[in-house]
Amino acid sequence: MTGSILEIRDLRVAFTGAAKPVRAVDGVDLALVPGEVVALLGESGSGKSVTLRSILRLHPENKTRIEGSIVAAGIDVMALSGAALADFRGKTVSMIFQEPMLALDPVYTLGAQITEAIRKHESGVSADAARKRALGLFERVRIPSPERRLDSYPHELSGGMRQRAMIALALACNPKVLLADEPTTALDATVQVQILLLLRELQRELDLAMIFVTHDIGVGVEVADRIAVMYAGRIVEIGAVRDVIRAPRHPYTIGLLSTRAQGGRLSGKRLPTITGSPPDLASLPPGCAFAPRCSSATSACLEAAPAAVELGHGHAVRCIHTAAVA
């Protein structure tokens, strides 16, 4: 896609630490234009976090095999290493984690952690200037008494405030792409809404491209322009929010949405309305990974992994039955 700020092509990630490699991501294609938000949905273990972390190359090199191409703001991410990789992380693309309590260093003040990032990426910024910027960021994410909070440690803040600080840190060096890995899952319902609104507001103001991982279809609909549904390391359906919600075409997406119709949230390991459990990523079947759980599966489904079928307006589905219909 031309003009995309992030372009992932045929991303494959396998963890080789165990006896059999775990194929956590198995051919993901995804492209975002500036200012676009894509919600990444899927059951636990479907490879959402692994996909995000691959974009920053955060997997341990010696135990991971990673293939495909990732280009962010014109930078070939797969070719980066050492200092160039460190320069890229947090500056071009930055990340918000699910649990800020765990993702922030417990023995550094929040201010120190933000100024550290600023001064790492912009040499020549004085400590004073960096602190002023950190203060500005804290005001921007609406942390009360920001001056004092800069000198607080992560454990001294409430969960919501910590997530705001995490957002401030992620935005410190004006990234172009923001990766948010379930940024509200660990929070109380009311706080979730506030953080969600804040993120959306900042994303619009700064014209950030964002991949937003969530278990909650409602949240995805709320924040995103497009929805991508992952299953066993592949994106099985992607399209504009309206298309995917109103006319889901992949049996898995249809199953997901019916859980939503019942007011359910994708929190557990399994989906109540889809029987069976996700496949073992260490021994994926040759065909469609969803076939064993799919009510409309035929013998053809077991033969080869289905290719993506374009349904128009960027709505694409990986299912041979959809192809037959279309």
Added chain:
Amino acid sequence: MIFYASKRILFTLPIMLGVTIVCFALVHLAPGDPLVSVLPPDASQVIKEQMMALYGFDRPYHEQFLRWLWRALQGDIGTSIRTGRPVSTEISKAVGNTLMLAALATAIGFLLGTLFGFVAGYFRDTWVDKAASALSVFGVSVPHYWLGMVLVIIFAATLGWLPPTGAGPGGSEDWKWNWVHVQYLILPAVTMSVIPMGIIARTVRALVAEILSQEFVVGLRAKGLSELGVFGHVVKNAAPTALAVMGIQLGYLLGGSILIETVFAWPGTGLLLNDAIFQRDLPLLQGTILVLAMFFVVLNLVVDVMQTILDPRIQRA
């Protein structure tokens, strides 16, 4: 912070009182007559009683304790029965020697221990880790008097590079900071350093491995820190625990060096304690135990306060 420190100090007062009572009681619970070692076996009953009165052993225990405590508070912890010199003089000399030895041993142990620990923690489950871990297991499990003797055999008896025992040429006890004297310090210090080295290495290895497995390390990389930058964070996270372990090790070495000081005839508190026990020098024994125990209490206090300064998560209220 000041408030917390003063509160901690206040809390140590009852502990110190307890220590003095235990010190006093321990010695008096020991069987045998305290003067048996100074008086000739055929001393008359009159002389015996005179001596008992002179040292105050004829008074009731609580009176003896209060008098002893009162004097101790003024810095007078009695007179050695054996040498007739004030116990405080004997101890301060020995404490100086032990402190020197223990500090050097802890420093060596801490340096090597953190080095091995960091390397093992960073390269977990590789041969580097296994080698470093084997070395630290050796450190904590080898009998130290045995190691001391082996080192003496190798470096003193066989190679003749270093003197085997003592704290100065010709048994001199006047310490000077020159090579002639310092060479006497090396073998005992190295022997002694093996204990804290092993313990600190194991602690630091576990710490580093635990810290590296935490999510915030991914967070640090994600914001663009280099491996060196991440290392800095790991060090700061590991420091409070590592320093606390070091402090406690120093405390153990200050008191627990009897075997090593005896093997090397190093004139420190361990040797002093040894002599006091075998010569039944009660005031000296009491005084030495008291001083060592106090050392331990104060050291724990210092470690504790230092830890709160280093680790913001510990409540300061």
